Amino acid sequence: MSHILHGGYHHPLSRAWQAERTLTKDMLCYPIFLTDDAQALDPIESLPEQYRIGLGRLEAFLAPLVKKGLKSVILFGVPLKDGVKNPEGTNAEDPNGPVIQGVKLIRQAFPEVFVACDVCLCEYTSHGHCGILREDGTLNNPLSIQRMKEVAVAYAKAGAHCVAPSDMMDQRIGAIKEGLIEAGLAHKVMLMSYAAKFAGAFYGPFREAANSAPSFGDRRAYQLPPCSRGLARRAVQRDMAEGADAIMVKPGTPYLDILRETADLARDYPIAVYQVSGEYAMLYHSANAGVFDLKTAVLETMNGFLRAGATILLTYYTPRLLDWLDEE
């Protein structure tokens, strides 16, 4: 073997040929925040260029993005009205709530857009945890996955193409799959598992945006420990066995090793990665501080996700990338 490699990537095209997969618009899934004030289009301070969107503004917000090639969204409900939150998070599946109404509006206005719904209780529970609690403040897992099943089926019945439980309760994938089967929807609704989702520092801007921080304690008892590798493998294998149709790793860049290992482990599944709010903000503010060019840095992080085996990229940079990919 020659030790001369430069000739193999001297030309821009021969450099592009080194990629196993290339970023395309249909890989991008845009996380959006839907709120219960119909006329809201509120900038989110912790997430520059992102908004809490009321249903009265949603169609006008999405139309230009769909025109540019937006193919999928993932919805997060952000109820801000008083009295919505309670210990069981029962308003998560409020038929008049922002998520169910949002699914119906997007399906009607943009039939070609793939609509995913994040499924979790934290935006609707008074304690802010992703599950239901026992008297002693620890998780009641059986009750939590029952609630997750109810919420996921409600979103699926509303027309969601995909339900994505981000709660990290044990066995919620099996429970949701069972619910979709019982509802006669399992044949047309994708179950995307946030299978390897780690506790840590990178969710702050989201929690501010979604008003979903836990009122006490933290999520380390149910999101994976950042130091874990074998536990992540076990979580991925469990969710594969319980009926997930796609497997997600989250956060993204700080966990590229897990992403690569997950892509190899779940080689028969579409692999998703979520570039979370802290990653988004880090890049955004660094570019504003002059550390690097934002487009170059974001495209480089997207290449990291592709190189590590992801084909579904959940990123708040979706609107920017729809423009940037047209410039390439």
Ligand SMILES: NCC[C@H](CC(=O)O)[C@@H](CN)CCC(=O)O
């Ligand atoms: N259901 C949990 C929400 C969760 C992380 C968290 O707040 O612990 C994520 C949404 N799926 C946060 C995503 C982000 O930070 O962008």
Ligand SMILES: [Zn+2]
């Ligand atoms: Zn949650």
